[in-house]
Amino acid sequence: xxxxxxxxxxxxxxxxxxxxxxxxxxxxxxxxxxxxxxxxxxxxxxxxxxxxxxxxxxxxxxxxxxxxxxxxxxxxxxxxxxxxxxxxxxxxxxxxxxxxxxxxxxxxxxxxxxxxxxxxxxxxxxxxxxxxxxxxxxxxxxxxxxxxxxxxxxxxxxxxxxxxxxxxxxxxxxxxxxxxxxxxxxxxxxxxxxxxxxxxxxxxxxxxxxxxxxxxxxx
Numbered sequence: 001x002x003x004x005x006x007x008x009x010x011x012x013x014x015x016x017x018x019x020x021x022x023x024x025x026x027x028x029x030x031x032x033x034x035x036x037x038x039x040x041x042x043x044x045x046x047x048x049x050x051x052x053x054x055x056x057x058x059x060x061x062x063x064x065x066x067x068x069x070x071x072x073x074x075x076x077x078x079x080x081x082x083x084x085x086x087x088x089x090x091x092x093x094x095x096x097x098x099x100x101x102x103x104x105x106x107x108x109x110x111x112x113x114x115x116x117x118x119x120x121x122x123x124x125x126x127x128x129x130x131x132x133x134x135x136x137x138x139x140x141x142x143x144x145x146x147x148x149x150x151x152x153x154x155x156x157x158x159x160x161x162x163x164x165x166x167x168x169x170x171x172x173x174x175x176x177x178x179x180x181x182x183x184x185x186x187x188x189x190x191x192x193x194x195x196x197x198x199x200x201x202x203x204x205x206x207x208x209x210x211x212x213x214x215x216x217x218x219x
Contacts, residue, residue: 003039017044017192023051023185030172037162041191046080047160049187051179065097068153069129070146071118072103077159079125080190085157086127094154099129102149104136111135147180156182160189 006019019040024030033049040047067085071078082101089097101118105111111133118131136145150156158178163171179185 002036003043006040006043006045018046018048020048020050023049023187027169027172030175031168034163034168034172037160037189041162041189044191046191047189048084049160051185051187053183065094066153067097067099067155067157068150069099069101069157070103070150070159071101071114072159077188077190080192081157081159081186081188082122082125082127082129084186084188085129085155088155097154099127100153101129101131103131103133104142104145105133106136108135143178143180146178147182150182153182155184155186157186157188160187162189 002019002021006016009016019036021033021036024033037047067088069078069081069085082099085099088094089099101122103114103118105114115131115133118133122129122131134145134149136142146156146158156179158175160175161171175187
């Protein structure tokens with residue numbers, strides 16, 4: 001039904017390009033939702049999965065009105081996530097919220113390179129955001145670092161990759177691990193061509209990407 005509605009909606013010459021769904025609690029339904037990525041991508045429809053705890057989805061003082069966008073450089077999701085974060089700040093209740101773009105690097109050279117790239121990219125897309133590149137200790141996982149650095153964020157944006165057929169349940173489990181106890185997470189899959197790319201949600205791929213991070217890789 002989701003794919004049928006995505007194809008059929010619109011008004012005159014206008015049609016939607018993004019589908020927003022709530023992230024279900026049931027693991028079987030999570031896998032079914034992830035199977036939508038392939039047909040929606042063929043329709044050039046982006047997908048946003050909102051893992052929202054309603055009691056937390058408003059800018060509270062303890063969250064310091066900060067939105068986190070996790071940037072990895074392997075998927076073409078980065079600009080869409082930045083746009084969504086910026087649009088959220090246009091809501092009167094979120095006006096003045098700060099957007100931070102976070103990325104991981106394995107060494108100091110990679111950190112400087114990614115920082116330079118983000119400092120060049122963000123002004124080009126004309127969205128006010130603050131980049132922050134974090135050195136990843138070898139004894140800490142990507143999920144641990146996300147939980148540590150985004151624990152105080154009001155909302156966190158992470159990119160989606162398209163899992164291989166039959167791997168949707170395992171991928172859903174990895175997404176749950178990355179989201180952890182964070183109160184509000186949006187998983188974003190962009191199906192149109194954007195300038196940037198975002199988080200590949202596997203531990204090995206994240207480390208490989210951090211080693212090879214470069215401006216060309218994120219474009």
